[in-house]
Amino acid sequence: MRMRIIAALAFLMAPAGGAMAQDAAPLLHSHWSFDGIFGTYDDAAAQRGFQIYSQICSACHSMKYMAYRNLAGIGLSKAQIKAVAAAVTVPGGLDDQGKEIERPGRPSDQFKSPFPNDKAAEAAMGGALPPDQSLLVSARDGGPNYIYSLMQGYVTPPPGVKVPDGHYYNKYFPGHMIAMPPPLTANAVTYADGTKATLAQEAHDVATFLTYTSYPNLDEQHRLGVKVMLFLIFMTIVTYIAKRRIWADAH
Amino acid sequence: MAAGLFKSELKNPVLRWVDTRLPVITLMQKEYGTFPTPRNFNYFWNFGALATVTLLIMIATGVFLAMHYTPNSTMAFASVQHIMRDVNYGWLIRYVHMNGASMFFIVVYIHIYRGLYYGSYKFPRELLWMLGVVILLLMMATAFMGYVLPWGQMSFWGATVITNLFSAIPVVGTTIVQWLWGGFSVGNPTLNRFFSLHYLLPFVIVGVVFLHVVALHITGSNNPLGIDVKGPQDTLPFHPYYTVKDSVGLCVFLAIWAAFVFFMPNLLGDVINNIPANPLHTPADVVPEWYFLPFYAILRSVPNKFMGVMLMFASIGVLFVLPWLDTSPVRSCRFRPIYRILVPLLVVDVFVLGYVGAHHPQGFIILLGRVATAWYFLHFLVFTPLVGLFETPLPLPESIAAPVVRKSPSGGGPIPGGAVAKPMENA
Structure with missing residues (x-):
């Protein structure tokens, strides 16, 4: 698989060449608000991405490790989260008679999956299991840029390439033959905030949301990281000065 | 001092009471406090x-x-x-x-x-x-x-x-x-x-x-x-x-x-x-994590699986016997003009092995892996014993203090350049 082992500290730089043999096109790159050490999620983009997920992706893809309460991280209010959760029904355990019951979702519930299990999903999707989306960005080389590219990568296959039934040609997908039909087109959704829904905009927004679902703590990670780094740099200076003073009489 | 108690020199009576019965405080003081360190x-x-x-x-x-x-x-x-x-x-x-x-x-x-x-x-x-x-x-x-x-x-x-x-x-x-x-x-x-x-x-x-x-x-x-x-x-x-x-x-x-x-x-x-x-x-x-890649490369550079496994374990095993493979009486590479080149070369070799381990074993990568594997073992099994025998080491300083303490030039032979204290340590 597109393996990238990077041992840092100038150890090894090895984008495993042979494994890239599936000749996927170089990825498109978008500007991501969460890049860099001060990066934070663009809540508006993530919310638009959540809208795409709810209206399109969630028809086939599960998102097992996200709970509705996690939507607070992209700026949804408590009332909004309650409303989102209440729109689904989930198994509610057993009633007094021992019968299985259903109840409306709560913020603490995990995102409801479109299929009862993987087997059912595979059967409904012609044998290809739509991958769970909670970790999709973290499980693909290129991360958000991969999703961003894939969404825009459906093109007419080059002459002579035969696309098997139930598959589509995508120039960014390893091997090119992808079972997922083109999920996004321009104006596939009508954004609640009035943003113009071009294909690139949709791809950017859904990639932002999927990055959030992979790394829900990224904002805090960066915030805390800056403080920790400043502290350690300060301590390096302090200990170095102490070292010079203590060693002054040893030479 | 009653028999069976440790003679603690601590002043604090509580610490002293503990230390006479369980001299861990004295032990720490001796091993990490006053411990004489070069x-x-x-x-x-x-x-x-x-x-x-x-x-x-x-x-x-x-x-x-x-x-x-x-x-x-x-x-x-x-x-x-x-x-x-x-x-x-x-x-x-x-x-x-x-x-x-x-x-x-x-x-x-x-x-x-x-x-x-x-x-x-x-x-x-x-x-x-x-x-x-x-x-x-x-x-x-x-x-x-x-x-x-x-x-x-x-x-x-x-x-x-x-x-x-x-x-x-x-x-x-x-x-x-x-x-x-x-x-x-x-x-x-x-x-x-x-x-x-x-x-x-x-x-x-x-x-x-x-x-x-x-x-x-x-x-x-x-x-x-x-x-x-x-x-x-x-x-x-x-x-x-x-x-x-x-x-x-x-x-x-x-x-x-x-x-x-x-x-x-x-x-x-x-x-x-x-x-x-x-x-x-x-x-x-x-592919293994980066820290295993050199060993993985050694494993894969042998066409025979059993030999590959043996060689991989031998790459660590050779370190066990290194003290007896090195025939030179001089420890530091600062005074070993040949070995001081070979040791960094071994590092380069290990980096090459790491590179090989991260790539599909095909074509040039296979050859590179075999050469690097051979070099790794040659270093320990051939170069190390031979260089120790034939290398002429540089003259050793008489003592640690001689080259380090500059203000007392008494004693000490020629001061090797590398042994002089670094400027940053002369605050």
């Missing part, structure tokens, strides 16, 4: 302390991870996500732990290089060195089993490939592998025992580290000149001189570690380990 350490001598601190941080974070982790093949992956998403600062603890493994290997590899370059494995420190090699082996086993626990695709297939190496052993190989697995493939019993051993082995490492330190405190530390301590003028008390010097290195090291944790926590990992283990779907490439 005065000419450079920053390479930080790395033992850094490794100790890393071990403690790994154990501390590991204990907290184990409180939230579930060692069951159907729940392990989800429990790691639970740590990453629901546990307060779980993401921080896990990122510290998983990057800590890489930091541990970086520190220990530099520590080993220090030993190779300055001849710290030679008389009288052979056993000290061998205990270090035991620690390295234990670390490798621990890291390997720890990588299996998240039960992602690379966890599962890495475990499958590595445990399968034992099947290369003639006659009993298959039996051994099934015994390791607790079944006929990597599965829940494998995960359970790996979790158990991953929790146990770090404490075994602590034990061997203790022996490593005991052995060190008998022979005393080597130093960049590689010559023996002649008297008090050659040493400084460990505290405060080296406690403060180690602190400087520790702060820099923690800053590097933190940079990984907060800004590139997944850089050293493999993306496909974020896909749950699937025994029915083999990844196109099964």
Whole structure:
């Protein structure tokens, strides 16, 4: 698989060449608000991405490790989260008679999956299991840029390439033959905030949301990281000065 | 002083009462306070302390991870996500732990290089060195089993490939592998025992580290000149001189570690380990973590599986006998004009092996891997004994103090250039 082992500290730089043999096109790159050490999620983009997920992706893809309460991280209010959760029904355990019951979702519930299990999903999707989306960005080389590219990568296959039934040609997908039909087109959704829904905009927004679902703590990670780094740099200076003073009489 | 009590010299009556019955305070004072330490350490001598601190941080974070982790093949992956998403600062603890493994290997590899370059494995420190090699082996086993626990695709297939190496052993190989697995493939019993051993082995490492330190405190530390301590003028008390010097290195090291944790926590990992283990779907490439790549390259550079496995273990085993392979009486490479080139070349060779280990073994990569593997063993088995016999070492300084203390020019022969204290140490 597109393996990238990077041992840092100038150890090894090895984008495993042979494994890239599936000749996927170089990825498109978008500007991501969460890049860099001060990066934070663009809540508006993530919310638009959540809208795409709810209206399109969630028809086939599960998102097992996200709970509705996690939507607070992209700026949804408590009332909004309650409303989102209440729109689904989930198994509610057993009633007094021992019968299985259903109840409306709560913020603490995990995102409801479109299929009862993987087997059912595979059967409904012609044998290809739509991958769970909670970790999709973290499980693909290129991360958000991969999703961003894939969404825009459906093109007419080059002459002579035969696309098997139930598959589509995508120039960014390893091997090119992808079972997922083109999920996004321009104006596939009508954004609640009035943003113009071009294909690139949709791809950017859904990639932002999927990055959030992979790394829900990224904002805090960066915030805390800056403080920790400043502290350690300060301590390096302090200990170095102490070292010079203590060693002054040893030479 | 009653018979059977230790003669403590502590002034504080409470501490003294304890110390006369359990002289740990005096012991610490002796071994880490006044302990006479060569005065000419450079920053390479930080790395033992850094490794100790890393071990403690790994154990501390590991204990907290184990409180939230579930060692069951159907729940392990989800429990790691639970740590990453629901546990307060779980993401921080896990990122510290998983990057800590890489930091541990970086520190220990530099520590080993220090030993190779300055001849710290030679008389009288052979056993000290061998205990270090035991620690390295234990670390490798621990890291390997720890990588299996998240039960992602690379966890599962890495475990499958590595445990399968034992099947290369003639006659009993298959039996051994099934015994390791607790079944006929990597599965829940494998995960359970790996979790158990991953929790146990770090404490075994602590034990061997203790022996490593005991052995060190008998022979005393080597130093960049590689010559023996002649008297008090050659040493400084460990505290405060080296406690403060180690602190400087520790702060820099923690800053590097933190940079990984907060800004590139997944850089050293493999993306496909974020896909749950699937025994029915083999990844196109099964590649170990970066710190195993050189050994993986040695394994793959031999067409015969059994020989490959043997050679891989021999690459560590050769370190055990290094004290007897090196025929030179001079420890430090500063005074060994030929060997001082060979040791950095060995490092280059190991980097090449790492590069080979990360790539598909085809064409030029295979050739490169074989040459680098050959060089690795030639270095230890041929160059090291021969160079020791034929090399003319530079004249050694008479004592550590002579080249370091500049203001007392009495005594001491010609001062070797490299031995003069660095300007930064002349505050």
